[in-house]
Amino acid sequence: MIQLEKRPQPSRFWSLFTPVIAVIVTMIAGGLLFAALGKNPIEAIRTIFYDPLFGEFSFYYRPQLLVKGGPLILIAIGLSLGFRAGIWNIGAEGQYILGAICGAAVGLAFYPTESVFIFPLMILAGLLGGMLWSMIPALLKVKFGTNEILVSLMLVYVAEQLLASMSLGLLRNPDGHGFPGSRNFQDYPSGHNTEILAGTGLHWGVAAAFIAVTFAYILLNKHILGFNIRLTGEAPRAARFGGVNPTRLTILCMGISGALAGLAGLFEVSGPSGQISIDFNVGYGFTAIIVAFLGRLHPIGILLAGLLMALTYIGGEIAQANLGLPAAAIQVFQGMLLFFLLALDLLSNFRIRLAVKGAA
Amino acid sequence: MNTPLLSIQGLTKAYPGVVANDDVSFDIAEGEVHALLGENGAGKSTLVKMIYGLVKPDSGTMTWQGNAFAPAEPRAARGSGVAMVFQHFSLFDALNVAENVALGMENPPPMRDLAKRIKDVSENYGLPLDPDRTVGDLSAGERQRVEIIRCLLQDPKLLIMDEPTSVLTPQEVEILFQTLRKLKSEGTSILYISHKLEEIRTLCDHATILRLGKNVGECVPAQTSARDMAEMMVGDTLQTPTRTAQDGGEVVLQVDDLSAASGNPFGTSLKNISFSVSAGEILGLGGVAGNGQDELLAALSGELLTAATAVTIRGDAVGNLGPNQRRGIGTLAAPEERLGHAAAPNMSLVENALLTGAIRQDLTKKGFVNWKGATEFADQIISEFDVRTPGSDRAARALSGGNLQKFVIGREVLQDPEVLIVNQPTWGVDAAAAAAIRQSLMDLAAKGAAIVVISQDLDELMEISDRFGALNEGRLSELRPTSGLTIDEIGLMMGGSHGMHVAGEETVEQEASA
Numbered sequence: 098m099i100q101l102e103k104r105p106q107p108s109r110f111w112s113l114f115t116p117v118i119a120v121i122v123t124m125i126a127g128g129l130l131f132a133a134l135g136k137n138p139i140e141a142i143r144t145i146f147y148d149p150l151f152g153e154f155s156f157y158y159r160p161q162l163l164v165k166g167g168p169l170i171l172i173a174i175g176l177s178l179g180f181r182a183g184i185w186n187i188g189a190e191g192q193y194i195l196g197a198i199c200g201a202a203v204g205l206a207f208y209p210t211e212s213v214f215i216f217p218l219m220i221l222a223g224l225l226g227g228m229l230w231s232m233i234p235a236l237l238k239v240k241f242g243t244n245e246i247l248v249s250l251m252l253v254y255v256a257e258q259l260l261a262s263m264s265l266g267l268l269r270n271p272d273g274h275g276f277p278g279s280r281n282f283q284d285y286p287s288g289h290n291t292e293i294l295a296g297t298g299l300h301w302g303v304a305a306a307f308i309a310v311t312f313a314y315i316l317l318n319k320h321i322l323g324f325n326i327r328l329t330g331e332a333p334r335a336a337r338f339g340g341v342n343p344t345r346l347t348i349l350c351m352g353i354s355g356a357l358a359g360l361a362g363l364f365e366v367s368g369p370s371g372q373i374s375i376d377f378n379v380g381y382g383f384t385a386i387i388v389a390f391l392g393r394l395h396p397i398g399i400l401l402a403g404l405l406m407a408l409t410y411i412g413g414e415i416a417q418a419n420l421g422l423p424a425a426a427i428q429v430f431q432g433m434l435l436f437f438l439l440a441l442d443l444l445s446n447f448r449i450r451l452a453v454k455g456a457a
Numbered sequence: 458m459n460t461p462l463l464s465i466q467g468l469t470k471a472y473p474g475v476v477a478n479d480d481v482s483f484d485i486a487e488g489e490v491h492a493l494l495g496e497n498g499a500g501k502s503t504l505v506k507m508i509y510g511l512v513k514p515d516s517g518t519m520t521w522q523g524n525a526f527a528p529a530e531p532r533a534a535r536g537s538g539v540a541m542v543f544q545h546f547s548l549f550d551a552l553n554v555a556e557n558v559a560l561g562m563e564n565p566p567p568m569r570d571l572a573k574r575i576k577d578v579s580e581n582y583g584l585p586l587d588p589d590r591t592v593g594d595l596s597a598g599e600r601q602r603v604e605i606i607r608c609l610l611q612d613p614k615l616l617i618m619d620e621p622t623s624v625l626t627p628q629e630v631e632i633l634f635q636t637l638r639k640l641k642s643e644g645t646s647i648l649y650i651s652h653k654l655e656e657i658r659t660l661c662d663h664a665t666i667l668r669l670g671k672n673v674g675e676c677v678p679a680q681t682s683a684r685d686m687a688e689m690m691v692g693d694t695l696q697t698p699t700r701t702a703q704d705g706g707e708v709v710l711q712v713d714d715l716s717a718a719s720g721n722p723f724g725t726s727l728k729n730i731s732f733s734v735s736a737g738e739i740l741g742l743g744g745v746a747g748n749g750q751d752e753l754l755a756a757l758s759g760e761l762l763t764a765a766t767a768v769t770i771r772g773d774a775v776g777n778l779g780p781n782q783r784r785g786i787g788t789l790a791a792p793e794e795r796l797g798h799a800a801a802p803n804m805s806l807v808e809n810a811l812l813t814g815a816i817r818q819d820l821t822k823k824g825f826v827n828w829k830g831a832t833e834f835a836d837q838i839i840s841e842f843d844v845r846t847p848g849s850d851r852a853a854r855a856l857s858g859g860n861l862q863k864f865v866i867g868r869e870v871l872q873d874p875e876v877l878i879v880n881q882p883t884w885g886v887d888a889a890a891a892a893a894i895r896q897s898l899m900d901l902a903a904k905g906a907a908i909v910v911i912s913q914d915l916d917e918l919m920e921i922s923d924r925f926g927a928l929n930e931g932r933l934s935e936l937r938p939t940s941g942l943t944i945d946e947i948g949l950m951m952g953g954s955h956g957m958h959v960a961g962e963e964t965v966e967q968e969a970s971a
Contacts, residue, residue: 105852105854105855106851106852106855107803107852319825319826319828320824320825320826321815321821321824321825321826322824324808324811324826327804328801328804328808328812331801331802331803331804332796332797332798332800332801332802332803332804334794334797334798335797335798335799335800335801335812336801337760337780338758338760338780338790338792338798338799338812338813339780339781339812339813339815340759340779340780340781340782340784340816342779
């Protein structure tokens with residue numbers, strides 16, 4: 098009989114290595130899945146994990162890693178602060194959309210004026226847009242005790258409708274011959290999120306992600322606010338006793354995560370995506386939840402997890418194109434990663450003991 | 458001599474890292490009240506769990522009326538006639554008494570018959586109980602009666618009671634003892650687990666004393682002094698805390714007509730509480746658990762905000778200030794629940810030192826944490842309060858209850874509070890550690906702090922406090938000087954007997970102390 102025994106002290110070894118093991122187990126289970134679909138599993142795994150980095154066309158894929166990883170990391174960092182405190186903002190996708198709409202609207206309002214102040218203004222607007230959207234579930238929670246999971250999630254669908262309306266109506270490109278979608282920021286230098294170093298994929302949003310990682314690390318490890326966030330997640334009553342104001346903390350965590358998601362949306366719409374369109378968002382806000390947990394809610398972990406997730410995205414696309422793997426199989430593969438990670442997470446707090454039945 | 462009802466020979470049970478029971482042997486005769494005495498962690502619970510079939514011994518044998526006895530599960534033990542009343546009740550608040558009793562039976566009779574049987578048994582043994590009442594509305598004493606009646610319906614030959622009096626007022630204890638004596642006269646054996654020596658001396662025929670898992674002695678309690686038993690239990694001469702009573706200090710903490718709704722739906726609201734504590738004084742507040750203790754601590758620590766003027770400290774109204782603002786003016790607190798309230802279980806002792814020490818120990822600068830300072834503070838608590846742990850980087854949950862309690866109390870005492878409020882400072886702590894904690898509170902008072910000790914251990918309150926009051930349903934009784942208080946007076950202050958009465962005797966009147 099297998100028994101789980103609680104460790105007196107969480108194991109450092111296992112908390113560091115479970116993500117590695119989870120990736121390996123995902124490769125094995127994913128390989129089986131691909132084999133069942135009639136594909137060569139080794140080739141599929143190689144296509145997903147190896148080709149984007151070192152394959153023939155890696156010069157093209159490597160910058161993509163930053164382009165895709167940047168928003169994931171930026172959003173996940175914000176989410177992780179709330180998750181650490183037991184505040185579950187599931188609606189980052191909506192905040193991402195609102196950040197993009199607000200930021201883009203500010204930029205487009207100035208079109209075609211050229212000024213160095215326009216892009217910073219757009220950043221500010223994106224940040225505020227995401228933050229205000231996250232304030233809806235936050236205030237409803239602290240005032241009326243609603244569940245922030247449900248409210249923030251449902252607001253994603255409201256945001257999607259708003260996005261559709263914007264790209265068909267208010268923000269539609271007047272010179273676009275009736276096609277839905279806004280002007281393209283690539284044609285508007287003052288509002289364009291350019292690459293800081295050409296050809297590397299390193300745009301301003303990626304830089305913002307790295308800054309967010311640094312700040313989150315300092316906040317959680319050196320600052321009393323980060324301590325209070327961790328304390329609230331570990332033991333809410335002890336946090337109250339320790340003088341933490343739960344209302345203020347909820348608003349703060351929701352606000353930060355909304356602001357970072359909004360930023361990610363702005364950087365995306367003004368950079369890689371280029372324009373507001375009905376479907377410019379590709380689910381970064383949801384994937385970031387996986388990234389946050391894959392990175393164990395730790396800033397450095399999230400940095401690595403964001404890059405890994407971006408890798409499976411890019412590799413998954415290559416596998417779809419080259420091997421004809423269905424998109425659903427790639428999504429299952431990404432889901433497996435989270436599944437195994439959460440399952441193996443058990444090992445950091447418990448040890449498995451094989452016991453003869455009846456002896457215990 | 459007749460065959461004993463239950464004979465235990467050489468029972469041993471080891472857990473990883475600790476031998477809970479080491480070669481324990483004793484006999485329980487028919488119709489005997491046998492005490493099992495020992496400190497927390499002495500192995501009493503493991504031993505009775507083996508008798509009750511919850512834990513399987515590593516070695517050793519038990520015989521039941523001369524036959525080999527090795528219950529594989531509690532059902533087998535119950536089948537042989539063993540019944541047990543646990544320290545923590547396993548009752549469902551939303552169900553009524555009869556339903557709760559039925560849930561604990563193998564083959565419950567139809568509800569109507571069961572209700573009648575509950576009535577019969579309860580009247581027979583002087584434990585009146587209405588089978589139709591919802592358990593959520595019962596007092597702790599009444600809930601215990603539900604558990605006892607559930608056992609009695611099985612017609613047990615051996616009734617095991619684990620620390621039964623910890624939730625009872627003195628009057629309720631007396632009624633329980635009457636019931637147990639009646640059971641004994643009918644031939645039922647009782648295994649009575651406790652560390653309260655006076656109880657054992659009045660009730661038990663025979664006592665087995667455990668220390669660190671070993672049987673270290675047996676005695677006839679009525680012929681042995683409490684002190685001798687205590688020393689057998691602790692294995693050392695007991696250090697009794699000493700203090701010289703103080704008076705005449707200026708009033709530091711003043712509570713004036715404090716009323717507050719509990720934050721918890723099952724909590725007790727505080728109603729019109731007024732008292733004051735002077736510098737150098739220890740006020741002891743007793744009362745049965747769940748009568749507003751947690752809420753009072755929360756209102757004094759700042760977790761529960763009230764009208765500003767309801768709590769004043771040196772004349773300043775602080776009722777609307779949060780915990781950290783109160784720490785700033787020297788008001789500290791140590792809640793009852795160690796894990797999850799006083800300390801965060803998964804966080805290190807350093808982080809837990811920071812939890813309440815940040816303000817007074819000046820452990821943050823512009824919001825940035827001085828981890829070196831926090832580590833030093835944690836290490837200071839560990840060394841000055843003799844906290845047994847490999848280091849301050851350990852998680853709080855890795856400490857034993859007593860050690861964590863020393864840490865929690867030490868953390869507040871070392872911050873030199875002017876006002877300290879503690880709830881259950883020695884709950885679940887071994888005698889030596891409890892004595893150390895009490896001594897530290899008294900030393901703190903001697904330095905001029907005003908201290909409120911909330912506790913359910915009356916002996917403790919009698920020992921250390923200058924004045925005594927009791928909480929009952931969120932109200933505070935009149936405060937009386939501790940010296941000269943009798944146990945009867947205390948019982949009345951605690952709210953009388955919660956309507957209990959002894960079979961065939963007059964009802965003990967429930968009255969508030971006027």
